[in-house]
Amino acid sequence: MSDKPITFSRRSFMRTSSLAGGGMLIGFNLFQACKPSVKPPIDLSNLDYNDFNAFIKIANNGAVTIFSPNPEIGQGVKTAMPMIIAEELEVAWKNVFVKQGILDTKYYTRQVAGGSQSIRHGWDALRQTGATAKQMLVNAAALRWGVDANDCKVSEGVITSPTGDTLGYGEVVNEAALLEVPEEVSLKETKDYTIIGTETVNVDIDGIITGKPLFGLDYTKEGMVFAAVVRPPAFGQKLKSFDYSEARKIPGVIDVIKIGKKVQGLLEADPSFGSKISPSDKIAVIAKSTWQAMKAKNVIKAEWEDDTFMESTADHDKKLTDLLDGTQWENRRKDGDVNKAFKEADTVIERTYESPFLPHNCMEPMNFFADVTASKVHLVGPIQTPEWKAGLVAKMLEREPEDILLEMTRMGGGFGRRLYGDFVLEAAEISDAIGKPVKLVYSREDDMSAGVYRPAIKYRIKAAIKDGQLTGYHLKEAAINDNMYGLIPNFFPAGAIANYQVDTANYQSNITTGAWRAPYTNFLAYAEQSFFDELAEAMNVDKVQFRIDLLKKVQPEKDERIQYDPDRMIAVIKKAVEKSGWGQQPKGVFQGFANYYCHNTHVAEVADVVIENGKPVVKKVTCVVDCGIVVNPMGALNQIEGGVIDGIGHSMYGDLAFEGGMPKASNYDRYRLIRMKEAPKVEVHLMQNEHSPTGLGEPTLPPAGGAVANALKAATGQRIYKQPFAKYPELLKIIEEPIIG
Amino acid sequence: MSTYQLKVNGAQKSVTVDADTPLLWVLRDELGLVGTKYGCGIGQCGACTVHVDGMAMRSCSMTPSQVEGKEITTIEGLSKDGTHPVQQAWKEVDVPQCGYCQAGQIMTASAFLEQHPNPSEIEIKNAMHGNICRCGAYNRIYTAVEKAAKSS
Numbered sequence: 077m078s079d080k081p082i083t084f085s086r087r088s089f090m091r092t093s094s095l096a097g098g099g100m101l102i103g104f105n106l107f108q109a110c111k112p113s114v115k116p117p118i119d120l121s122n123l124d125y126n127d128f129n130a131f132i133k134i135a136n137n138g139a140v141t142i143f144s145p146n147p148e149i150g151q152g153v154k155t156a157m158p159m160i161i162a163e164e165l166e167v168a169w170k171n172v173f174v175k176q177g178i179l180d181t182k183y184y185t186r187q188v189a190g191g192s193q194s195i196r197h198g199w200d201a202l203r204q205t206g207a208t209a210k211q212m213l214v215n216a217a218a219l220r221w222g223v224d225a226n227d228c229k230v231s232e233g234v235i236t237s238p239t240g241d242t243l244g245y246g247e248v249v250n251e252a253a254l255l256e257v258p259e260e261v262s263l264k265e266t267k268d269y270t271i272i273g274t275e276t277v278n279v280d281i282d283g284i285i286t287g288k289p290l291f292g293l294d295y296t297k298e299g300m301v302f303a304a305v306v307r308p309p310a311f312g313q314k315l316k317s318f319d320y321s322e323a324r325k326i327p328g329v330i331d332v333i334k335i336g337k338k339v340q341g342l343l344e345a346d347p348s349f350g351s352k353i354s355p356s357d358k359i360a361v362i363a364k365s366t367w368q369a370m371k372a373k374n375v376i377k378a379e380w381e382d383d384t385f386m387e388s389t390a391d392h393d394k395k396l397t398d399l400l401d402g403t404q405w406e407n408r409r410k411d412g413d414v415n416k417a418f419k420e421a422d423t424v425i426e427r428t429y430e431s432p433f434l435p436h437n438c439m440e441p442m443n444f445f446a447d448v449t450a451s452k453v454h455l456v457g458p459i460q461t462p463e464w465k466a467g468l469v470a471k472m473l474e475r476e477p478e479d480i481l482l483e484m485t486r487m488g489g490g491f492g493r494r495l496y497g498d499f500v501l502e503a504a505e506i507s508d509a510i511g512k513p514v515k516l517v518y519s520r521e522d523d524m525s526a527g528v529y530r531p532a533i534k535y536r537i538k539a540a541i542k543d544g545q546l547t548g549y550h551l552k553e554a555a556i557n558d559n560m561y562g563l564i565p566n567f568f569p570a571g572a573i574a575n576y577q578v579d580t581a582n583y584q585s586n587i588t589t590g591a592w593r594a595p596y597t598n599f600l601a602y603a604e605q606s607f608f609d610e611l612a613e614a615m616n617v618d619k620v621q622f623r624i625d626l627l628k629k630v631q632p633e634k635d636e637r638i639q640y641d642p643d644r645m646i647a648v649i650k651k652a653v654e655k656s657g658w659g660q661q662p663k664g665v666f667q668g669f670a671n672y673y674c675h676n677t678h679v680a681e682v683a684d685v686v687i688e689n690g691k692p693v694v695k696k697v698t699c700v701v702d703c704g705i706v707v708n709p710m711g712a713l714n715q716i717e718g719g720v721i722d723g724i725g726h727s728m729y730g731d732l733a734f735e736g737g738m739p740k741a742s743n744y745d746r747y748r749l750i751r752m753k754e755a756p757k758v759e760v761h762l763m764q765n766e767h768s769p770t771g772l773g774e775p776t777l778p779p780a781g782g783a784v785a786n787a788l789k790a791a792t793g794q795r796i797y798k799q800p801f802a803k804y805p806e807l808l809k810i811i812e813e814p815i816i817g
Numbered sequence: 818m819s820t821y822q823l824k825v826n827g828a829q830k831s832v833t834v835d836a837d838t839p840l841l842w843v844l845r846d847e848l849g850l851v852g853t854k855y856g857c858g859i860g861q862c863g864a865c866t867v868h869v870d871g872m873a874m875r876s877c878s879m880t881p882s883q884v885e886g887k888e889i890t891t892i893e894g895l896s897k898d899g900t901h902p903v904q905q906a907w908k909e910v911d912v913p914q915c916g917y918c919q920a921g922q923i924m925t926a927s928a929f930l931e932q933h934p935n936p937s938e939i940e941i942k943n944a945m946h947g948n949i950c951r952c953g954a955y956n957r958i959y960t961a962v963e964k965a966a967k968s969s
């Protein structure tokens with residue numbers, strides 16, 4: 077179940093210290109706090125790189141600054157996480173400042189970076205940290221008054237003694253900094269929250285609406301030059317030779333160099349990064365401005381040679397089908413005997429679902445700043461996994477980890493692409509070679525054609541029906557480079573069907589692939605939710621009741637692998653039925669249903685499709701979400717709406733085909749993203765409960781494709797077995813023109 | 818390289834760049850006005866939208882000679898301290914997710930509302946259709962434009 081207690085010791089992840097100019101600094105490690113056994117960090121003046129990744133500073137005037145540990149990729153964690161701390165610290169939100177960046181004190185001069193972790197991981201640690209800091213301030217005041225700390229009260233940063241004396245946090249902070257960190261503190265009850273659960277505008281809003289330099293591409297440093305990189309046009313090619321005489325003539329061009337040796341050395345030492353970056357040599361153009369670098373890059377004459385096989389979409393299609401038809405399976409879960417169920421069935425239904433490659437298309441193209449000098453390596457930019465990248469750069473340049481200083485900027489989208497940081501390695505290699513601070517910039521074309529893509533995947537699902545019951549379910553996944561992560565085989569309908577089996581297979585491609593918002597489930601949910609509808613049709617039962625009846629059979633208490641909560645899921649489904657008017661839609665409105673659990677969150681969505689001018693249009697999506705306690709409803713709704721629209725956009729239009737190892741689209745003239753007129757109204761309903769907060773950035777995306785596919789079936793009579801829907805041949809035959817809003 | 822006299826956010830600026838340098842990169846690299854964003858470079862996404870004589874234009878697709886003598890306004894110059902009604906509506910509705918596309922969205926919306934103070938739903942959607950938001954903040958963009966129209 078999703079509310080497993082997390083145990084840890086405060087001493088092991090928190091340290092407090094006085095600040096030179098007065099005030100108190102609390103350093104804590106958000107991620108270590110989630111693990112039960114950690115070694116205590118050494119004293120604050122001599123920190124290890126990974127000791128702390130988050131700080132609270134309480135100044136003499138009572139001002140509270142929270143240095144948010146998480147890089148902001150648009151998920152709102154930079155707002156939500158400090159809200160949790162502030163709640164337990166008992167300070168007014170308007171007196172809290174949230175910052176991200178180097179904390180420049182005499183105790184701490186290095187930037188330490190945390191990875192992208194969800195609210196769920198930080199929930200306990202953040203509350204404990206806030207409560208502990210509050211307790212120390214109260215203890216200091218109680219000592220001064222000579223009273224029992226338990227008799228003191230706190231509100232909005234002011235401590236009140238039993239006799240009515242008051243002291244502000246700022247007045248006792250210097251004394252508090254000298255006290256022991258208490259081991260036992262009590263946390264607030266949900267009903268007493270004054271910050272958590274309030275609509276809070278994201279903390280960077282003023283900077284965003286006035287165009288402040290927040291993003292990696294906006295970063296600049298004295299003496300910085302710009303680099304653009306020529307990479308192999310096709311996956312499977314490597315650099316043979318190049319002529320840069322024309323490029324050198326372009327004003328502002330400083331140098332043209334070959335890079336790749338360092339990255340290749342790293343790949344040899346650490347092959348785990350192999351499917352994330354091309355091993356070929358590349359050509360880096362260094363210039364005084366972005367435009368000059370981009371322009372010069374385009375006139376480099378490079379010769380490439382075929383190194384390994386250059387794949388096309390037709391090859392992917394064939395290989396994945398061969399895998400599905402083959403016998404090389406890895407079993408991921410097996411309950412009962414599916415083959416026996418199929419043999420004894422009245423009806424067997426088997427369907428295959430297909431999806432294409434997808435680029436991430438972060439609105440801010442990949443970029444990174446690097447300044448490699450003899451004394452240090454300074455890296456700045458948008459990255460979701462700073463610790464991992466700092467480590468890889470140290471290894472690649474054969475430097476000590478403490479030479480690396482990595483600063484994170486706000487990110488113009490992540491969606492998984494900025495987990496990889498292949499661009500960090502390239503930027504570091506270039507700066508190392510030219511001995512200058514450099515910003516590596518990707519053009520949109522670079523960004524889309526040197527991706528770490530979501531690979532094409534096929535699912536084949538087979539089900540047995542006997543005596544009106546679902547008696548067998550066999551899910552097979554054929555994928556590229558990797559397969560579904562370990563929890564997925566235990567997602568619904570695991571636990572609901574006696575004979576249930578999940579098998580996976582993959583083949584290795586030279587196209588770089590990786591995680592993409594809601595990995596695997598972003599496509600699997602559509603496949604399964606479409607399939608459930610077909611099963612319900614075959615069994616002649618109500619589609620929603622069919623799902624509820626299956627959920628009722630699940631007994632998570634008897635199977636610890638089951639993470640989803642069938643009762644929470646049923647509640648979400650019922651709410652979606654009620655709010656969407658499921659089954660009572662007006663004439664001309666066609667509805668599709670889908671529900672899904674991933675990232676610890678339960679979601680149900682109903683899509684409303686109408687036919688306008690002979691084509692189906694998604695008008696509205698009703699989305700019900702159970703993500704536990706909602707820290708910031710304003711931010712949560714924004715995430716939920718975005719996830720639904722992203723899910724619809726990519727299932728309708730997302731398609732990156734390959735020919736001879738080359739992606740066939742590299743900019744928005746050929747690659748279609750959802751736009752304003754195609755975006756339906758998303759109506760969100762949040763479940764109210766006291767469960768710990770769970771993920772929001774991803775879980776509403778997967779069911780969106782399923783709900784839309786099911787609504788399109790209702791509207792047109794056509795089932796869709798392949799993404800993108802807008803290109804599905806059978807659907808195109810029915811409708812008069814391409815689907816647009 | 819040639820020298821151009823540009824009027825940006827009310828101030829006269831002299832820049833020396835290659836004649837084919839897009840206005841986008843003149844603003845970002847030469848003038849340090851990085852609020853205007855690069856998204857595609859081919860006029861397809863709207864991230865680079867600025868006002869040229871009050872019209873919303875794609876700065877990635879304009880050269881300095883095309884804008885000499887014209888009034889260029891970037892997100893930094895839309896208002897003092899973010900008080901333009903469109904900026905305020907963006908804040909009230911909490912539109913941004915990652916935020917990267919939003920300067921372009923705001924510049925498109927503000928020029929549009931200048932011409933269409935009482936827009937219909939479809940007019941708003943048509944006007945904003947050229948600006949991609951990869952995070953899918955379209956519902957809020959729509960709400961904020963509607964709100965700004967009412968408040969100005």
Ligand code: FES
Binds near residue numbers: 877
């Ligand atoms: S950068 Fe100008 S329209 Fe995309």
Ligand code: FES
Binds near residue numbers: 914918
């Ligand atoms: S808010 Fe991220 S692209 Fe629009």
